Amino acid sequence: MFKLSDEGVAYVKKELERYETKRSAIIPCLYRVQSENGGWVSPESINYLSELMDLPVAWINEVFHFYTMFNKEPVGKLHVQVCNNITCCMLGARELTEHISKTFEMGIDELSKDGKITLSKVECLGSCDTAPMMQINDSYHENLTPESAVKIIKDMVHGN
Amino acid sequence: MEIKLLSEHYDKKEFQSLQGYKKYGGYETLKKAFSMKPEQIISEVKDSGLRGRGGAGFPTGMKWSFLPQNGEPRYLLCNADEGEPGTFKDRLMMERAPHQLIEGMIISAYAINSAKSYIYVRGEYNYPIKVLETALREAYDSGLLGKNILGSGFNHDMDVYRGAGAYICGEETGMISSLEGKKGQPKLKPPFPAIKGYLGKPTIVNNVETLAAVKYIIRDGAKAYRKHGTEKSAGSKLFSISGNVNKPGTYEVALGYPLMDLINNECGGMKNGRKLKAVIPGGSSAPILTAEEVQKTTMDYECLAQMGSMLGSGAIIVMDDSNCMVDLLKVTLHFYHHESCGQCTPCREGTGWIHKIVSNIVSGEGRLQDIDLLEKISKQMMGRTICALSDAAAMPTLGFITKFRDEFEFYVREGRSKVKEVMAHA
Known part of the structure; x- marks a missing residue:
């Protein structure tokens, strides 16, 4: 059974008071659930959140399904998101994505064999002057080459 | 030549903090604003000719004057959901000069008599959000937000709201x-948001750059602001420039600046000395310009409208002759298909349909009549939906297939790109 930590529950209570309506707290609370649930939002955690927030489960589901940053399935500890929009593609993002995919033997939106990495192609991340670029969890990595991208991921897997 | 107005102190690390910001005259304009009547601020913004810097280019002062005078609470909403492909100027401002935005917002809120504002930031902008949260804490701790700001009697609360990944927001x-x-x-x-917006209450939504510009209009006066730019496109603009140039980045120039000068002077010319092929002048929704058209383009609302394109968010994507236009249209349409919210049929079905057609061409399975079909569908997608996303997919499609028709025809006939080897599967 999924449950938020005591701090998580306190966070939800605070967010419920923060905006004009309780409903606006759904996005921030889903983020909290995602971070305490290893990077994704499970169906049971949505039911849990609905009860905790005292809001209809349909409202939580509506938000959960609409926004791309809520992961619908388990992701690796490292969520590697390579921008595949126009400027990044002009400057080699697809070749870079393929190189990562081959090196770690995983397809798009799939977990690597060791379960540590998920690779995704995402839309413009607003860092076109440093293309090609990728986001790993919360941080941006810019001006990449296929080799430098792989090195960054390997270093992070090994906890450097 | 670059103008340093909004971007003057971007190079100073200390400008991020309240203390550093104050060293360069930070929040002095707010004091000046409090010595003025709200109506005076609105008329100053109207006189400045400031137009929305997020994409639509609507006159800011006029937008503000649409608010009903019925005593209802008003909300100010800062649009920091920068998502138009090619755009990154707002991120830079939030990271380097968060207090400049906050000061512009407090002045704007005072002008429209709003007690509450939100900065809605796209979810991916984790670092800018952290910077803004720190800046807001500093502002509250120094009495620049909250009750009776600087003894003016004006109350205002400001908060950051993090989106969660959706261009349409x-x-x-x-x-x-x-x-x-x-x-x-x-x-x-x-009803427009100024009449019925957030929770049904009157709401003004302005872009990050627009709200920051308000600070400089009040600091220097409308006349001084108007010295930059053209009559109908007044002031300076932050341009995000990316692609095949030597020095991509954010540059602030007066509106009306020649596009070729931006490429050659500010951006150090084309990378590897290659030939200019085309430019997207205002984010990926803006119809593409050929190299020939670029020569006569100045970066202002009027010139770009005349060229059949738009200034948009000021995102300039420069392409050299190594790019395949069929391939880049496919990339662009993947985006709009992915981001359609699904409410309106012409957009939900149309974006997917045209993306599939272009993907077929790229896979070597296109038919000549597909090019005409693309044109027909695109025209049917325009002006028929709740918002402009459908048009934003149709307009670049028409631009690409009209201006680079020979490349599309070649691709269909030969089953390969005229320009390069394309990763058809990616």
């Missing part, structure tokens, strides 16, 4: 839906 009514805790689907207009 950059559309102002989509953003309002999202802030209300719903799917970010746009709403029918009218």
